[in-house]
Amino acid sequence: xxxxxxxxxxxxxxxxxxxxxxxxxxxxxxxxxxxxxxxxxxxxxxxxxxxxxxxxxxxxxxxxxxxxxxxxxxxxxxxxxxxxxxxxxxxxxxxxxxxxxxxxxxxxxxxxxxxxxxxxxxxxxxxxxxxxxxxxxxxxxxxxxxxxxxxxxxxxxxxxxxxxxxxxxxxxxxxxxxxxxxxxxxxxxxxxxxxxxxxxxxxxxxxxxxxxxxxxxxxxxxxxxxxxxxxxxxxxxxxxxxxxxxxxxxxxxxxxxxxxxxxxxxxxxxxxxxxxxxxxxxxxxxxxxxxxxxxxxxxxxxxxxxxxxxxxxxxxxxxxxxxxxxxxxxxxxxxxxxxxxxxxxxxxxxxxxxxxxxxxxxxxxxxxxxxxxxxxxxxxxxxxxxxxxxxxxxxxxxxxxxxxx
Numbered sequence: 587x588x589x590x591x592x593x594x595x596x597x598x599x600x601x602x603x604x605x606x607x608x609x610x611x612x613x614x615x616x617x618x619x620x621x622x623x624x625x626x627x628x629x630x631x632x633x634x635x636x637x638x639x640x641x642x643x644x645x646x647x648x649x650x651x652x653x654x655x656x657x658x659x660x661x662x663x664x665x666x667x668x669x670x671x672x673x674x675x676x677x678x679x680x681x682x683x684x685x686x687x688x689x690x691x692x693x694x695x696x697x698x699x700x701x702x703x704x705x706x707x708x709x710x711x712x713x714x715x716x717x718x719x720x721x722x723x724x725x726x727x728x729x730x731x732x733x734x735x736x737x738x739x740x741x742x743x744x745x746x747x748x749x750x751x752x753x754x755x756x757x758x759x760x761x762x763x764x765x766x767x768x769x770x771x772x773x774x775x776x777x778x779x780x781x782x783x784x785x786x787x788x789x790x791x792x793x794x795x796x797x798x799x800x801x802x803x804x805x806x807x808x809x810x811x812x813x814x815x816x817x818x819x820x821x822x823x824x825x826x827x828x829x830x831x832x833x834x835x836x837x838x839x840x841x842x843x844x845x846x847x848x849x850x851x852x853x854x855x856x857x858x859x860x861x862x863x864x865x866x867x868x869x870x871x872x873x874x875x876x877x878x879x880x881x882x883x884x885x886x887x888x889x890x891x892x893x894x895x896x897x898x899x900x901x902x903x904x905x906x907x908x909x910x911x912x913x914x915x916x917x918x919x920x921x922x923x924x925x926x927x928x929x930x931x932x933x934x935x936x937x938x939x940x941x942x943x944x945x946x947x948x949x950x951x952x953x954x955x956x957x958x959x960x961x962x963x964x965x966x967x968x969x970x971x972x973x974x975x976x977x978x979x980x981x982x983x984x985x986x987x988x989x990x991x
Contacts, residue, residue, distance in 0.1 A: 587712035587862045589739060590854030593883075594750045595696045595818045599810030600922040602822040603671050603867055603975075604633060604640035607692030612649035614700070615675045619686045622677035625655045632670040632869035633692065634659040635976040639770060639920025641813065668701065669693060670869040670974060694867030694875070695820050712738050717859055717955045721896050731886075731896060732848035735855055747847045747854075750817055754806070754829035757816045761805025768811050770921040777927075778805035795834070799938070800931035802830035807927040820857040820866045823873075823922050824880035826930035828853055831884045831937055832891075841891055849887035856886045856903050856955070863956065864963040868915035869975040871966020877933045878910030878962060882955075884937035885944070894945060902944035904955040906937050911958070911965055914973035916980030925981060 597606050612627070619625075627646050629637050637643060643657045663672075669691040677686035689701040714720045724734050736743060761778045768774045782801035785794075806826035810816045819828040832846055857866070860879045865871040885902035894902075910933070918924045972979030977986075 587710055587715050587858055589708065589711040590735065590743070590851065590858050591739075591746060592697065592708075592861065593695065593818070593820045593854045593857035594747075594850075596750065596753045596815065597696065597818070597822075598813055599816055599822045599825070600813060601640040601642075602696040602818050603692045603694045603869060604637055604642045605645055605822065606696035606818075607671070607694075607698045608633070608642050608673060608690075609645040609649060610696065611673060611675070611688075611690040611692070611698050611700075612646050615677070615686075615688050616650060618688070619677035622685060623654065623680045624678045624682075625650045626658065626676040626678065627655065628658045628660050628674040628676075630660050630663050630667055630670075630672045630674075631971070632975045633673060634661045635978065636917060636920030639917065639977070640922065669699075670971070671867070694865065694870065695818055695861065712858075715862055717856075717900055720855070720859075721900065724896055731852045731855060731899060732890060735851040739851075743851065744847055747850045748843070750850060751832075751843065751846055753815065753817050754819075755833060757806045757809050757814065757825075758802050758829055758833055759805075760814065761807075761809040762801065764805075764808065764812070768808065768923055769813075770811075770919065770923065772919060772921055772923055774811075774923045774927070776804075776808050778802075778808055795838075795938075796935065798837075799830050799834045799934050802833050803827060803931040803934045804927060806830065807922075807930040811921070811923050811927060819853070819883060820861065820879050821868070821876045823868060823926050824876040824930060824933070826927075827877070827880035827933045827937060828884045828887060830930070830934045832887060835888065835891055839891075845891060849890040852890040852899065853883035853887040857883045859955070860907075860959055860962075864959040865966060871963060872913060872969045872974050873915040873929070874907075874910045874913040874962050875966055876915070877929050878907045878913060880930075881906040881910070881933040881937035881940065884934065885940040888937065888941040889944065892941075892945070895948070898944050898948045900955045901948045901951050902940045904951070904953055904958050905943055906940035907955075907958045907962060908953065909936070911962055912969075914969065914980050915975040916973060916982040917975065917977055918982045918985045920977045920982075924985075
């Protein structure tokens with residue numbers, strides 16, 4: 587299994603698969619053909635149908651140059667495509683002849699695969715590839731999950747996670763102070779500051795918890811929608827879940843940064859397992875892959891803060907994902923705003939609920955985390971393409987039809 591560094595990427599939103607991945611691919615292509623007279627990039631399926639809203643064309647123009655780049659949105663391909671997020675790059679000379687080309691798959695979380703080339707992915711860090719194997723190893727060595735991460739990643743992982751945590755807190759802070767309308771034409775008002783400031787003198791403790799956690803989640807998700815800098819956890823579209831619960835718990839209970847980093851390590855471990863055995867791509871498996879994985883990571887992080895057992899941690903992560911199974915990805919107008927931003931807040935609270943349930947009912951469970959991950963992948967493969975980040979089904983379809991009437 588790969589490093590948890592592949593789960594956490596600091597970069598600009600609004601989409602890890604539609605913004606970060608294509609930007610990375612464009613930089614590689616530019617390095618290979620820097621002297622081309624012009625470029626053409628063809629976007630297919632999900633990238634074509636939601637690329638404008640996700641800013642795919644914007645990042646391609648920024649990297650390759652708007653005056654010399656043509657971006658083509660190809661909703662359908664005559665030939666089967668290897669992935670819903672497929673891009674074709676072409677470099678042309680002064681006469682319009684193609685002098686270079688490259689096919690790229692943006693597979694989620696900012697990762698890309700260049701077709702026909704051996705992947706430049708780093709070597710596997712973890713010998714174990716399932717949670718069952720990890721649990722068995724930890725029991726044999728009498729170590730915690732965070733200690734297991736350090737054993738495989740090395741002590742350097744803590745400096746990396748410290749940088750991740752600083753970036754997460756910055757995104758919350760910036761989002762809480764921002765106001766106005768988000769770009770894209772939906773006229774979505776930023777709500778994080780409004781929610782954060784809406785304190786009442788008679789506010790119940792559970793209402794305060796809800797308000798603060800949700801305001802933090804809104805803050806990060808709104809920053810992402812506004813092309814701000816966030817941390818994928820595991821994607822841009824689900825970036826608000828994990829930092830919101832961790833920041834609330836640190837402020838409410840005084841957890842040290844060291845403890846927060848341990849929680850991030852364990853959360854990253856669960857995210858890496860989903861990347862390895864399932865998917866974190868909305869275009870591949872629907873929103874269950876993104877906003878299902880994020881609360882699973884957050885629930886595991888909460889268990890780490892409370893020094894709960896490995897079994898309890900697995901149960902919390904399993905609960906959080908199980909009840910997102912089948913969740914569709916239907917962003918209105920291809921923007922990572924409706925329902926994406928609100929889903930981050932709801933998922934953050936779901937992580938808290940999963941954590942609390944696991945602490946009470948761990949001995950009664952029947953379903954494993956590995957089983958839920960496999961189920962999520964199979965469910966995603968059976969979802970209609972209309973519900974996998976194409977904006978052709980669900981809320982997106984009904985909204986567009988209403989607007990046309």
